[in-house]
Amino acid sequence: MPAVRGDGMRGLAVFISDIRNCKSKENEVKRINKELANIRSKFKGDKTLDGYQKKKYVCKLLFIFLLGHDIDFGHMEAVNLLSSNKYTEKQIGYLFISVLVNTNSDLIKLIVQNIKNDLNSRNPVHVNLALQCIANIGSKEMAEAFGHDIPKLLVSGETMDVVKQSAALCLLRLFRTNPDIIPGGEWTSRIIHLLNDQHLGVVTAASSLIEALVKLNPDEYKGCVSLAVSRLSRIITASYTDLQDYTYYFVPAPWLSVKLLRLLQHYPPPEDPGVRGRLNECLDAILNKAQEPPKSKKVQHSNAKNAVLFEAISIIIHSDSEAALLVRACNQLGQFLSHRETNLRYLALETMCLLATSEFSHEAVKKHQETVINSLKTERDVSVRQRAVDLLYAMCDRTNAEQIVHEMLNYLESADYSIREEMVLKVAILAEKYAGDYTWYVDVILNLIRIAGDYVSEEVWYRVIQIVVNREDVQGYAAKTVFEALQAPACHENMVKVGGYILGEFGNLIAGDKRSAPQVQFQLLHSKYHLCSASTRALLLTTYIKFINLFPEIKTEIQNILKCDSNLRCSDAELQQRASEYLHLSLVTSTDVLATVLEEMPPFAEKESSILAVLKKKSGRMSAQEAHKEARAAGGAGGAAAAVAAGAVKNSTNDKNAKNSSADLFGISTPPVNSQNNSSSNTGVLVDVLGDLYSSSNNSSMPSVATNGTNSASPATLTSGVTDNIKKFVCKNNGVLYENDIIQIGVKSEFRQNLGRIGVFYGNKTSMPLQGFLPSVSISSADSGRVSVQVKPVESTIEAGAQVQQFVNCECIDHFEDLPEMLVCFTYGSVPQRLSLKLPLSINKFFEPTDMNGESFFARWKNLSSPSQESQQIFKTTCPMESGSIRTKVMGFGMQILEGIDPNPENFVCAGILHTRTQQIGCLMRLEPNRQAQMYRLTIRASKDGTAKILCNLLSQQF
Amino acid sequence: MQFMLLFSRQGKLRLQKWYVAHPDKAKKKITRELITTILARKPKMSSFLEWRDLKIVYKRYASLYFCCAIDQEDNELLTLEVIHRYVELLDKYFGSVCELDIIFNFEKAYFMLDELVVGGEVCETSKKNVLKAIAAQDLLQEHIP
Numbered sequence A: 001m002p003a004v005r006g007d008g009m010r011g012l013a014v015f016i017s018d019i020r021n022c023k024s025k026e027n028e029v030k031r032i033n034k035e036l037a038n039i040r041s042k043f044k045g046d047k048t049l050d051g052y053q054k055k056k057y058v059c060k061l062l063f064i065f066l067l068g069h070d071i072d073f074g075h076m077e078a079v080n081l082l083s084s085n086k087y088t089e090k091q092i093g094y095l096f097i098s099v100l101v102n103t104n105s106d107l108i109k110l111i112v113q114n115i116k117n118d119l120n121s122r123n124p125v126h127v128n129l130a131l132q133c134i135a136n137i138g139s140k141e142m143a144e145a146f147g148h149d150i151p152k153l154l155v156s157g158e159t160m161d162v163v164k165q166s167a168a169l170c171l172l173r174l175f176r177t178n179p180d181i182i183p184g185g186e187w188t189s190r191i192i193h194l195l196n197d198q199h200l201g202v203v204t205a206a207s208s209l210i211e212a213l214v215k216l217n218p219d220e221y222k223g224c225v226s227l228a229v230s231r232l233s234r235i236i237t238a239s240y241t242d243l244q245d246y247t248y249y250f251v252p253a254p255w256l257s258v259k260l261l262r263l264l265q266h267y268p269p270p271e272d273p274g275v276r277g278r279l280n281e282c283l284d285a286i287l288n289k290a291q292e293p294p295k296s297k298k299v300q301h302s303n304a305k306n307a308v309l310f311e312a313i314s315i316i317i318h319s320d321s322e323a324a325l326l327v328r329a330c331n332q333l334g335q336f337l338s339h340r341e342t343n344l345r346y347l348a349l350e351t352m353c354l355l356a357t358s359e360f361s362h363e364a365v366k367k368h369q370e371t372v373i374n375s376l377k378t379e380r381d382v383s384v385r386q387r388a389v390d391l392l393y394a395m396c397d398r399t400n401a402e403q404i405v406h407e408m409l410n411y412l413e414s415a416d417y418s419i420r421e422e423m424v425l426k427v428a429i430l431a432e433k434y435a436g437d438y439t440w441y442v443d444v445i446l447n448l449i450r451i452a453g454d455y456v457s458e459e460v461w462y463r464v465i466q467i468v469v470n471r472e473d474v475q476g477y478a479a480k481t482v483f484e485a486l487q488a489p490a491c492h493e494n495m496v497k498v499g500g501y502i503l504g505e506f507g508n509l510i511a512g513d514k515r516s517a518p519q520v521q522f523q524l525l526h527s528k529y530h531l532c533s534a535s536t537r538a539l540l541l542t543t544y545i546k547f548i549n550l551f552p553e554i555k556t557e558i559q560n561i562l563k564c565d566s567n568l569r570c571s572d573a574e575l576q577q578r579a580s581e582y583l584h585l586s587l588v589t590s591t592d593v594l595a596t597v598l599e600e601m602p603p604f605a606e607k608e609s610s611i612l613a614v615l616k617k618k619s620g621r622m623s624a625q626e627a628h629k630e631a632r633a634a635g636g637a638g639g640a641a642a643a644v645a646a647g648a649v650k651n652s653t654n655d656k657n658a659k660n661s662s663a664d665l666f667g668i669s670t671p672p673v674n675s676q677n678n679s680s681s682n683t684g685v686l687v688d689v690l691g692d693l694y695s696s697s698n699n700s701s702m703p704s705v706a707t708n709g710t711n712s713a714s715p716a717t718l719t720s721g722v723t724d725n726i727k728k729f730v731c732k733n734n735g736v737l738y739e740n741d742i743i744q745i746g747v748k749s750e751f752r753q754n755l756g757r758i759g760v761f762y763g764n765k766t767s768m769p770l771q772g773f774l775p776s777v778s779i780s781s782a783d784s785g786r787v788s789v790q791v792k793p794v795e796s797t798i799e800a801g802a803q804v805q806q807f808v809n810c811e812c813i814d815h816f817e818d819l820p821e822m823l824v825c826f827t828y829g830s831v832p833q834r835l836s837l838k839l840p841l842s843i844n845k846f847f848e849p850t851d852m853n854g855e856s857f858f859a860r861w862k863n864l865s866s867p868s869q870e871s872q873q874i875f876k877t878t879c880p881m882e883s884g885s886i887r888t889k890v891m892g893f894g895m896q897i898l899e900g901i902d903p904n905p906e907n908f909v910c911a912g913i914l915h916t917r918t919q920q921i922g923c924l925m926r927l928e929p930n931r932q933a934q935m936y937r938l939t940i941r942a943s944k945d946g947t948a949k950i951l952c953n954l955l956s957q958q959f
Numbered sequence B: 001m002q003f004m005l006l007f008s009r010q011g012k013l014r015l016q017k018w019y020v021a022h023p024d025k026a027k028k029k030i031t032r033e034l035i036t037t038i039l040a041r042k043p044k045m046s047s048f049l050e051w052r053d054l055k056i057v058y059k060r061y062a063s064l065y066f067c068c069a070i071d072q073e074d075n076e077l078l079t080l081e082v083i084h085r086y087v088e089l090l091d092k093y094f095g096s097v098c099e100l101d102i103i104f105n106f107e108k109a110y111f112m113l114d115e116l117v118v119g120g121e122v123c124e125t126s127k128k129n130v131l132k133a134i135a136a137q138d139l140l141q142e143h144i145p
Helices: A010-021 A025-044 A051-066 A075-082 A087-100 A108-119 A124-137 A140-146 A149-155 A161-177 A186-196 A200-216 A224-237 A254-264 A273-291 A299-319 A323-337 A342-356 A362-366 A369-378 A382-395 A401-412 A417-433 A438-455 A458-470 A472-486 A493-510 A518-529 A534-550 A552-563 A573-588 A591-597 A610-618 A620-633 A639-649 A652-666 A675-680 A722-728 A854-863 A883-893 A947-956 B024-039 B076-094 B099-104 B106-116 B127-142
Strands: A734-739 A743-752 A755-764 A770-778 A787-791 A803-812 A821-828 A831-838 A847-849 A870-876 A908-915 A920-930 A935-942 B003-008 B013-018 B048-051 B054-061 B064-070
Touching (some): A010 A051, A051 A075, A051 B013, A075 A108, A087 B127, A124 A140, A124 A161, A124 B127, A149 A161, A161 A200, A186 A200, A186 A224, A200 A224, A299 B076, A342 A362, A342 B048, A369 A382, A382 A401, A401 A417, A401 A438, A417 A458, A417 A610, A438 A472, A438 A493, A493 A518, A534 A552, A552 A573, A573 A591, A722 A734, A755 A770, A770 A787, A854 A908, A854 A920, A883 A908, A883 A920, A920 A947, A935 A947, B013 B099, B024 B054, B076 B106, B076 B127, B099 B106
Antiparallel strands (some): A734 A743, A770 A821, A847 A908, A870 A935, A908 A920, B048 B054, B054 B064
16 A cells, blocks of 8 residues: 555545455445445434544545445535635545535535635635635536625735636636626726736736636727737747746746737737737747757657647638748648657648638648648558548649549548548539539549448439539430449449439430440349339339330330339338339320420529538538638639539529429428428529438528628628528517528517517527627618617627527507518628528517407407408418418417307417507408318408508418 | 546546536546547557547556547647646656555545646646645645644
């Protein structure tokens, strides 16, 4: 048994030895249970335990907990120790609490009281103990209890340095649980000035606090920039002997340097030329030092030195303004790429990814292409190889795309399973983005399927089909290539899917060649049929009916296949249905009709590849990088996609057909598509081949930013996906109003009489702050004076990942027609964004449901008989007529549903009062669904002229 | 820093320090997962790995693994040196520290870590100052105030 230091507890040491001597897990558990029983009886016993015994038992409990056992008692005894006047007992009490007590424990009040006592102690060691405890388990209650005292402790001249250090980090913890506890005003400058403190330990601790404060409120703490720069400059220019014990293996104050550099990354490059110059000198000096011979061979020296270097490079990348520094940074990282330390290679590859996205250093990064490709081949650590893949992806552009894609495909054959899927996505994206020649693109994707078919997700093969359908010039080539690929004896099912689709559409283009005559094509495909899953067979059946149209000469042969029992009586309902429907289609229709039904697929409307969305979803890290890139490149790189778009737009009127036919071809069971979407937005809901039909994701999950071709000169207006969501809000009060890759806007609202309060929540989904955040609301001129809205101000910055809330108070003065316009402006990266939305504030929000019997309903109905009091609409449904969902909508509209008044139980009869400031408007409604005709008749009568028409327009859009 | 774990080559947890609150169940799951992942790695591999949305930095000293979880924007190399500084402190205090010292004096190991890192942030990087603080504590243990 090794010596026990300090004031040892013999009983504890014996117990630990016992445990270590246990031969088996069972013995250990037995010994522990015995001890737990012993401690429990001691705690429960009549004899009062002295402090030492309590400490010993609490310590044993801690040890048992560390062994992985649950501890459900002893908390009270630990709290008792806090008030002991013996330091060692107090200390063990605090330790138990910080390791074992949850922030929401019932004991928190007692603990808080004890901490309070210790904070007031004259002994700095006690004060520190209390502060460390808060820093460890700080909760909302503690923020309330100590939010007042700790800032004082932090800036007071009488506080000892060592206490100040703990106080700074303690405050940081409380600030994280409750940002309101930091006092503003003069405190700001006092806190900032801690950066000037004599004691480097105080500065080190304070800079963490200041960084957190700056993140939330950069403007308020702006003053710290020049202080941080001069502090940094003093450290960098210091010789390593100057800072005494704060020099770590010949590197002056590496922790503080890194923290200061991090702090400065929250600001743009300083405006003051003097400060900016000084900062650049520091960065220069750090880069210079990297070239100097090392002062020690120890890895600690190189780690500390390079930690500062990487942080400096990070700030250089962040400012993205000094071309010379960026290129120097890149060269430095280039040296690290072949360093013998794996850690440095890893970090160099990772950091270079960011450099590759800067226009200043992109070319410089490309110089290292060979080295990176080499890493991919030779690196022994898969996490490093993963970084190399990331970097190749980031450095890829039109000039090197063919080589990089070629190398990635080569590597894919032997790549680790863990990274294959991501690699497939990356290759697919690069091939599409930089395809000068689409035959190359088709080759790459087919190679992907051949090499790593299992990892080719649906999005990837949907996408290749989409592109082939949209590009006439590549269709013949694609048909020929898939035909050849299918001849391989064992080909992947994904290949059969792509082959089936492409031959079904474009098989005729290669049918002239005897080797790929219609019958050969058909037999080739059908030879795979029995090996495939049901979904692939379904697709092939569709190909067969297309073949009947394309190649009448093999009609009988195909009909025989459709007729055979394994299809016509297939146990899979989908296959059976397809077989019988297609068979009958081929039997009963004339060739003209068949040709019309099975006309070639019209081009798909263009939008950003959904593969990118998948990749982003796959890794958070990627999305940060992509966001970075998009903010910079602002769509400039998407030339290839734009070219496709140009080809596709000419036929955009066919969108609807495309949607319907693909729905038909691929999933009879899929719900009908809301055609209203189609007419109201050109962005196209279904763009990917059937992707959106099968998945529940709506287009809001697709990034719409990049496709907008934004550039920093003209703000982008992003409105896709808005119409849909806003419509839903007529019948509901809460939900997501808008969402894209950057921001999510949610709404929660409540209404009473003629007043309402709408809470709007803006969530930043990115890893960068949204700046200059300014939402505004305006009322259309027609409605001015009829509705009033009062928008509460909101902070101008939304931090990465943060959410802010804004309240809009509103009042209905008179009936109004239009939803107020809402304009949300902000800057993301350096690109200004404008979202033009509608505030979900419609007149029906001010309904009060009114109950009445049939008699009075009919009496009132008859009273409201003038033509301007009534509005009626008969319209076709756009969604399934399911009575549950109709009821939900009608209820959400705000009127009372009156049961048993209409003789037809399918119909809805409702009544409600609209509250405006000037008057109350009585409203009655009748909604008659007609299932056979798939139509509705909606009749509304209201006591005020014109109100009925507004309501009728609103509600009719809901069905 | 979100948390620090010390565990042995046999996968036994020796010390755990959490700076972000998790339920006990989650802590156990995280610990198990990380211990398995790290023990499976080969010596020449990089000391960093991505794990969920965090970065893991680890280093082995003799039979003990020291493992820290840090945020995306935190500095990996310097985290390695936080670990090293901690090891140096333990070494100085126990006089060439070994796993057994940490097992038998786990509370001391905690106290030492609390001087170096507070609330997940590096608080005092000077070895002298930390040892001074620990010495002051030991002094208090001997004399009752």
